[in-house]
Amino acid sequence: MKVAPENFSGYLEVQGRVDFDQNATVGARAAGTLTSVRVQRGDQVRKGQVLATVDASILDANIAELRTRLDLARIVYQKQAGLWKQQIGTEIQYLQAKNTYEGLERNLATQQQQRNLYNVVAPYAGVVDNVLPKLGETVSPGMPVVQLNSGQGGKVLADVSEAYAGSIKAGDKAIVSLPDLGKEEIESTVRTVSRTISATSRTFTVELRLPADKANRLRPNMVASVRIQNYGSSNTTVLPVDLVQHDEQNAYVLIVARQGGKPVAQKRVIKTGQTYNGKQEVTGGLKPGDEVISAGYQNLNEGQLLKVS
Known part of the structure; x- marks a missing residue:
């Protein structure tokens, strides 16, 4: 294969989850017996509407x-x-x-x-996803009563290892796929990057926004596959990673050289960069027009005569 400059991008692959800006469980604010539940699953409610009442x-x-x-x-x-x-x-x-x-x-x-306080009130307009307690049950302050989702502000959250804290930033390009919605790959960008590292998981959270026509199809807690571009280089040499061989000191490839007018195998030491998805970035040692041997190279020795088809 002939060497030709091309663009190379590296991605960090992590698992994400779908969340919404307004997706909350509305809780009771006073203790007592639930005397009425005025909504059911699937109901559309307005901001300030009474969802349930506690005995007062x-x-x-x-x-x-x-x-x-x-x-x-x-x-x-x-x-x-x-x-x-x-x-x-x-x-x-x-x-x-x-x-x-x-x-x-x-x-x-x-x-x-x-x-x-004895009224459970909708903090925003949305759709009732679930009603948790039953009529007549005793509730206490903070106890979940109604799960309410506005359907607005759909986003994808992903936890990233602290090892990438220096390479992920707001504005980075990303690709999101949602298995529940098919294999479509959706272009996105990193909106925010948390500055806090979790003490337990040693990760930080990134937030990605999707186009409005895609966000409308999201559901809370959907699993998402997220690829964040954390490296990019233009006009660089890229080879299949299998073509790059290693000896005790260097990485190298075999290229087609001319010796006495005949094609022979020649060892060329190279400098390598990033690797992603089966492709290897080559930062030095090759120039445009070089011919890298891509078939049968495992059985070739330097200087061996080649049959070029």
Whole structure:
């Protein structure tokens, strides 16, 4: 085969997984018995929609009592304010009525905020993937209730060995394939590279974004095969890795040389670079136009006469 310059790329192959920016399990915010589940798997929900409710009967009774006291305090305050305008009564009586009324107002607002915690609310619009507890079960703060996926912001995450921390950067080209969606190879780029190395796995996480028409087909936790380009060279010599032989000191190939006008095998020491996918980059020792012997080279000796077809 004749040597001709070409482009060479090396890739790091890792396994990835699909995730979404808005893919979360919405949990309960208060303890109690689940009194209603208002959605089911596959339902489309809007942001702020109540998905389920937790028993708040005791708190509701407290709020009702507080409203009654607040109504009375409002009447007393209004009457006392009217009397004070007419210079009837003392200022202390007026201020006490005002303070009681405003204090109950603040108390009611606090109770209503606490009451809202008994509703499981959608933090964003999306589709219900799963409803975890059943009606009547007891839940506690933080306990998962509804798994909600917005379908937006689909991405692929991959954990990369810390050995490549210096060679992977944001903007690197990548190729992603998803076995569940066929063998199609999708061109992508590295969007972000984590600066934190996991203490347990000794890896860091990279994030890749896919084109919108491809991201729409993703599902959470799909397995992805990721190839990140961590090396590239243009106008370089590339040979099948099998053609490169080694002795005790050097790597070499056999090329076609002319001796007395006849073709003979000649040993040519070379300098090698990166290797990927069965191809070897050659950084020195060969020039364009050299003919590398690619058939029967295992049985040839230097200087042996060749039959060139």
